Amino acid sequence: MESLQQDKTTVCQEKYQPEMQQKAIRCPQVAREPEQLNCGEVQTSREQEKLVEKLMAKLEEKENPLHDGQEQQLQHEEAKFLEGQSEHLQQQQDSNLHSLNQGSTELQSEKKLLEHSHVKQQRNCSSYKQFNNISKWENITEDLDSEAESVEEEYDHTVSAGSESEIYSDFESD
Structure with missing residues (x-):
């Protein structure tokens, strides 16, 4: 044995x-x-994988055989498609760039308008302050005028009531 x-x-x-x-x-x-x-038929898993890949490739060729002309045609169509995609993306990029430039221009013009408006507001504020100051002075002068009138009336009333010497003596005693 x-x-x-x-x-x-x-x-x-x-x-x-x-x-x-x-x-x-x-x-x-x-x-x-x-x-x-x-x-002799024992193989490692890597060799088995390679063998399976080869067999799958052969099976795929048998199921879908491509002639040289068909393969070239497919490559041509794929290149044409990719070229179309590239053109479309370029147009989209150009459109986006144009929109950004237009938006930037609009923002700049709005900024100028706001700056101009701000300057106008400052001027108006300054004018208002001046007007307000003038109004205050007018009120003060009106108050002074009315006080002067009342003093004059009091003087007139006092003069008509007595002599000037009495008036002066009243002022001197105060």
Whole structure:
């Protein structure tokens, strides 16, 4: 039995030795029939992934075969589409830039109007203050005028009531 196992191992190693060295895979030391022994077909997961990718690519080619003309046509259509998108984006960018410039111009004109309005308000305020000052002086002069009138009336009343010497003596005693 032991010799039979060695024979199977030797057959496996001789048959698959070159592939195993390339893939760095060890042949299992399990007693099986040579038909069941798959030492050469053992692959790493990365190799399996590559194989699956290749098979999927072949399957895709079979399902959707593209002739050279069709592939060029698709590339041309894609380039045309991208060019159209590029033009559209450029137009949109130009429009946005124009809108920004217009908005900036409007803001500048509004700023000038506000500055002008502010200057007008300052002038009006200054004029109001001057007017207010004039009104105060007018009120003061009116008060002085009315006081002067009352003093005159009192003087006239006093003069008509007595002599001037009495009036002067009244003022001197005060």
